[in-house]
Amino acid sequence: MPRDSTKHTFLVATILCLVCSLVVSGAAVGLRQKQQANKELDKKTNILSVAGLYREGDSVDEQWEKVTPRLIDLATGEPVDPQMIDPESYDQRKAASDPSMSVEIPAEHPLPGIKRRGKYAEVYEIYDGGRLDQVVLPIYGKGLWSTLWGFISLDSDFNTIRGLTFYEHGETPGLGGEVDNPDWKQQWKSKIAYDDSGDVQIEVVKGAAPQGSDSQVDGLSGATITARGVSALVQYWLGEDGFGPYLDRQRSNGGQDGQ
Template sequence: MAARDWNPLRRVLALPNESRTKTVMVAFLVSALCAALVSGATVVLRPIQTANRAAEEQARIAALVDDIPGMADLLQESGGTLSTVVVNLENGRAAQDVTPANLEATLADPGNWTTLGAGQDIAGLGRRPDYAQIYLLRDGDSVSLVLLPLSGQGYGGRIDAILALREDMNTIAGVAITGHSETPGLGGRIEERAWQAAFPGTELRDDSGETRFRVAQGPASGMHEVDGITGATRTGRAVTQMVRFWLGPEGYGPLLDAIARGEF
């Protein structure tokens, strides 16, 4: 009599192919092997994925900088590198559980948006996200430059922009209009770099802290104004209201106050 094979794997494989036990066991073994391979690949690839996300983020920041007239030269002079952080707009602090990687998923939840009242909604948004991704340049422990995404309702549709502020959080370092639907040749001229180049040096608030920034209806007449665009009064007003909203208490106001106090 042949000796009994005590190896369980060989005993299973020796069963007829139509055996239910063999089918179930082989399927289980294949599944376990695949799970082990997937888990191993996840561990091996995680550092690569992290590095790729970091590279993508730096490329995004570089693209933003390129869109803002004079910003690349400003960063080169400072010798610094922009970093990114997600802020909670309610308290002006860095978000605890929301990162650039999961921000989009977070904002897909309607519960992470705030409905704006008629007196608050000067930018015509209807509602405001509770979290926003911003870009910072630090000089030691202090913030020397901040880039803030803005949005508002223009004459032809939504306007998107990036506003850069210097370390006093009151002086504009630059602006870039990143998206709009304004009338070509009129309000659409807000995308021209020549118009955007007039923003650096403009101050948002006066000595009393009152917000004075505006796009003038004609040539700028003071340190708080930028030149208007002929025939585009509504677009200029929309840009004014967009900046005022986002720099106010319902937008980045709490964040700017925290930065000015050296608490961010």
């Protein structure tokens, strides 16, 4: 077959496509386990970081021994029987789009832009000398362009914030992406989540938070929509339709649910 014929060109292009698709699909399948392991490592690192426990260079698995993951029923705050749902395989994101595993988000406790949420959520309890020291909660909600996925850590008084971090979002770098700015994240530390009557008071304000405020965090300049989204999602997850029942339960039993 002459090399410059149409047939030859198509033959070469077809073989090239086949080889490339085999390489790409082979890599995708072969690396799936590694990707999964890296995702798990990243999640653990973020949880340890928001809890202020992450030490770079030390084994994450060793540091993770301090953390007790627990799957809870958001409606009651009670731990879910592992015989009923395997915490290892429960995926809160997938559950939100499965009608049998999710519930509608009520209008009176909105999570803007999100209609359903999984019935269950994994919480991460951190014990120190047998006493619950802090609890890390997964949080998510809409910003301007994307869903922001993160964690918030609460002290054993279930009121003082120890830290907040987002590990995945698609907000604009330099604008909404400033949610990753360490100085901004630092502001969340030691803020008080609830007022004296138990209502969520923590909020991100527009502009600078009043000096000395223990319940307000600075807005994000040029990114009011992202900032408003963060405020709303934190308020939702700390509220009655989010982790409220779990936190109430912990408060009433003095954090003795686990261990």
